Amino acid sequence: MLDPAFKFSQHSLSDFVDCPRRFYLRYVAKQAWPLVETDPLGLDPFQRQLYLWRGTVLHRWIERHWLGVPAAASDDPELNLWWVRFQNTDFSDLPAQRLPELALVAALDERLLYARFDLLAVEDGRAIIIDWKTLRGERAPRYQVFAERLQTRIYLYVLATASAAYNDGVPFAPEQIRMRYWLANFPDAPWVEVPYSEEQYARDREWLQQLIADVTRREGEAQFEMTPDERKCAYCTYRTLCRRTEAQAQPPQSDQWIDIEAITELDY
Numbered sequence: 001m002l003d004p005a006f007k008f009s010q011h012s013l014s015d016f017v018d019c020p021r022r023f024y025l026r027y028v029a030k031q032a033w034p035l036v037e038t039d040p041l042g043l044d045p046f047q048r049q050l051y052l053w054r055g056t057v058l059h060r061w062i063e064r065h066w067l068g069v070p071a072a073a074s075d076d077p078e079l080n081l082w083w084v085r086f087q088n089t090d091f092s093d094l095p096a097q098r099l100p101e102l103a104l105v106a107a108l109d110e111r112l113l114y115a116r117f118d119l120l121a122v123e124d125g126r127a128i129i130i131d132w133k134t135l136r137g138e139r140a141p142r143y144q145v146f147a148e149r150l151q152t153r154i155y156l157y158v159l160a161t162a163s164a165a166y167n168d169g170v171p172f173a174p175e176q177i178r179m180r181y182w183l184a185n186f187p188d189a190p191w192v193e194v195p196y197s198e199e200q201y202a203r204d205r206e207w208l209q210q211l212i213a214d215v216t217r218r219e220g221e222a223q224f225e226m227t228p229d230e231r232k233c234a235y236c237t238y239r240t241l242c243r244r245t246e247a248q249a250q251p252p253q254s255d256q257w258i259d260i261e262a263i264t265e266l267d268y
């Protein structure tokens, strides 16, 4: 059912964890559906698109910064605020070689696992993945949320498996790598850093093997069931197709935060 060359990613596995049917519709059936995602914190579609645009432009400006190309100007105040915060952040502790928008693919048994890092900084004996986050919410998430995030586990696993080209022909050891989230909206605590270890690497390998085996054992649409948690349908683009238009979102909590980023084909 699934193309053997399919590259699993944080986005596709996150969809599968949320709802197997969403994974089927998006990655197997490649079903386009003309419904916008609704916003958990109540932004109207225009505001949401504007927020996505800001995040995308910020990522491009930061990429250009690391490539030594001047960023373009904007008259958008929030985008400019994020950019000033980025420029005022001290990155001097990062490893010397800075590689923006770097994609790596790791083999996992018979399957492939893909990650595209906003920035990978490497030097002899250490490597840090940096991810630029424009999270919205009243408070930044707790450390544990970042440490357990599917993105964190997949990115660190991929780097520890497939980084030989950046470390003299041998992948970095888990203890030599970390993942840092830079938070555009929380200047008082602008980053969170998650270390890695051999033990966590082994746990992640086993977890990913089981997760991917759960996807690939399924044959046919009927085996990709709908999530029983209808709250997940409230924001999903397929909710009319699944006839779950009545799904109710939970009211936003004061400690809720939202991560919205434009996802392109490249991120799959």
Ligand code: SF4
Residues within 6 Å of the ligand: 018, 019, 020, 021, 022, 025, 226, 227, 232, 233, 236, 237, 238, 239, 240, 242, 244
């Ligand atoms: S609407 Fe609900 S059941 Fe349908 S794909 Fe989306 S999350 Fe899954």
